Amino acid sequence: MLELPLDQILRGDCVPLMRMLPSASIDCVFADPPYNLQLRGELRRPDDSLVDGVDDDWDKFSDFASYDAFTRDWLAECHRLLRKDGTLWVIGAYHNIFRIGAILQDLGFWILNDVIWRKSNPMPNFRGRRFTNAHETLIWAARGRDSRYRFNYQAMKSLNDDIQMRSDWFIPLCTGQERLQNEHGLKLHPTQKPEALLHRVLLASTNQDDIVLDPFTGTGTTPVVAKRLRRHWIGIERHPAYVEAAMVRLLRTKATSVEGATSQPTKRDIPRIPFGSLVEQGLIAPGTTVFDRQRRVSAMVGPDGSLSAGDIRGSIHKVGALLQNAPSCNGWTFWHFERNGDLVPLDVLRTAQPVG
Numbered sequence: 001m002l003e004l005p006l007d008q009i010l011r012g013d014c015v016p017l018m019r020m021l022p023s024a025s026i027d028c029v030f031a032d033p034p035y036n037l038q039l040r041g042e043l044r045r046p047d048d049s050l051v052d053g054v055d056d057d058w059d060k061f062s063d064f065a066s067y068d069a070f071t072r073d074w075l076a077e078c079h080r081l082l083r084k085d086g087t088l089w090v091i092g093a094y095h096n097i098f099r100i101g102a103i104l105q106d107l108g109f110w111i112l113n114d115v116i117w118r119k120s121n122p123m124p125n126f127r128g129r130r131f132t133n134a135h136e137t138l139i140w141a142a143r144g145r146d147s148r149y150r151f152n153y154q155a156m157k158s159l160n161d162d163i164q165m166r167s168d169w170f171i172p173l174c175t176g177q178e179r180l181q182n183e184h185g186l187k188l189h190p191t192q193k194p195e196a197l198l199h200r201v202l203l204a205s206t207n208q209d210d211i212v213l214d215p216f217t218g219t220g221t222t223p224v225v226a227k228r229l230r231r232h233w234i235g236i237e238r239h240p241a242y243v244e245a246a247m248v249r250l251l252r253t254k255a256t257s258v259e260g261a262t263s264q265p266t267k268r269d270i271p272r273i274p275f276g277s278l279v280e281q282g283l284i285a286p287g288t289t290v291f292d293r294q295r296r297v298s299a300m301v302g303p304d305g306s307l308s309a310g311d312i313r314g315s316i317h318k319v320g321a322l323l324q325n326a327p328s329c330n331g332w333t334f335w336h337f338e339r340n341g342d343l344v345p346l347d348v349l350r351t352a353q354p355v356g
Helices: 014-018 066-080 097-106 153-159 195-205 220-227 239-252 275-280 316-324 346-351
Strands: 008-011 026-031 081-092 110-118 136-144 168-170 212-215 232-237 288-291 298-301 308-311 312-314 338-339 342-345
Touching: 008 239, 014 066, 014 232, 026 066, 066 081, 066 097, 081 097, 081 195, 097 110, 097 136, 153 195, 195 212, 195 220, 212 220, 220 232, 220 239, 232 239, 232 275, 275 346, 308 316, 342 346
Parallel strands: 008 232, 026 081, 026 212, 110 168, 212 232
Antiparallel strands: 081 136, 110 136, 288 298, 288 338, 298 308, 308 312, 338 342
């Protein structure tokens, strides 16, 4: 069993190399597996020429059974390698994504979203007998149903001009200087993904210093974006030309500042502690009067962390619910205390800052 080869690209087939890595060691997997194109006869133009950058060895499955067996093998290793609260992203098109989705559910993954990557500049349909295929699908899945997976909601909202991020992403194909070419001026990799797509994936579901695995690294888009965002990464790639190109890209990539790589905390990151423990620590004194935001109701903090309002007594949540005649209440955000003349929600005390 290998120690984790952090920030390295391993050359070889993904399944045997993944089997050498320790279990429960990875925070996030991004996978861009073979699309099963050759089996469907869709690698060639009407004149029987190959699509730029594609060769017969790139997508070499002879039947659906062999493709499914390969998919099951690498997904099973992803499941073993992911930590309990880790997540998997896998991208594909109609050629393979539905088969992958069924297999990952069979293995115990829990689907969180399917995200549509809508391409602003899709390739045309060469034969003119179908709609132009203008999107690909990403499946985002937790390792299991009980995983406390990471989702940096506020970071996604900020990225989207302070509007909640939707599950359809309008991002151009990888073109221009970002698109790598071989010595003949053709695309070096047939399905090189844009860095903007990986930026959104990793910003949404990982934090600084998390470990990201890409079992089909290609020309290195995942490692490049992970390095820029100060995530650790492990890449696996079998094609020597792709490995070489990825290493060149990585040498040219600089990490962002620590501040730029750290996502804003989510509600799930706030410590789960009882209100009474804050009273014990002196962060709020017994006898303090707390109010709702409009000062319509008030209650007094007891030495045991309970609240009392007339004949009503109980937790911050129970008393808030009873005073509103509501089925439930989040007492942390409902109740406020005075600080320097302003009303401040109890929620701020969970950062363990003194009241003053």
